[in-house]
Amino acid sequence: MTRRVVTGVDEYGRSRVVSDDAVPPIVLSSSPTAALFDIWGVDGRAHAPNDGARPAATSWFPPTVGFRCIVATFPPDATPTPADHHGDDLAREMEAKVPGAASHYDPDRPGMHTTQSVDIGVVLDGQLVLELDDGEVLLGLGDVIVQNGTPHAWRNRSDRNCTMAFVMIGADVSP
Numbered sequence: 001m002t003r004r005v006v007t008g009v010d011e012y013g014r015s016r017v018v019s020d021d022a023v024p025p026i027v028l029s030s031s032p033t034a035a036l037f038d039i040w041g042v043d044g045r046a047h048a049p050n051d052g053a054r055p056a057a058t059s060w061f062p063p064t065v066g067f068r069c070i071v072a073t074f075p076p077d078a079t080p081t082p083a084d085h086h087g088d089d090l091a092r093e094m095e096a097k098v099p100g101a102a103s104h105y106d107p108d109r110p111g112m113h114t115t116q117s118v119d120i121g122v123v124l125d126g127q128l129v130l131e132l133d134d135g136e137v138l139l140g141l142g143d144v145i146v147q148n149g150t151p152h153a154w155r156n157r158s159d160r161n162c163t164m165a166f167v168m169i170g171a172d173v174s175p
Contacts, residue, residue: 002037008052018052026097030090033075041068059100061115062170073163074156111153117168119147126162129155
């Protein structure tokens, strides 16, 4: 579990903890050892200070003006896919649990996706390969990646999970 502590201001403008709870993992049946944690997000401009109420965030990736904060655990690529995994079922499950995410993936290049966002990721544990059109970069503990809306995929070629934290900031699409 990932813990989320949220602050806000009360009716007198004093800062306080509004919530302190565990964020449940989002797990897809095709990869039961992977986990996504939806920490926070805003559709539109963020306003602060505020009362700490969770703002609306309608899709997994942010709109042009908005952001998302997630934590993701990537299992090793060698982790077997469950025998009962079916492509159409996965697409429906992904849309239900991670709304809008599937539409960003390239059907001809497994795992490759492009988002309308600037994503800042930090490796919290393990190592992960960032695959780009022109090559790969190995990221390890403490490394930070700034992913500028380019096609990319994440590959875990190690023998243990990798956990990363991401802040995804909505961006305009360049022509």
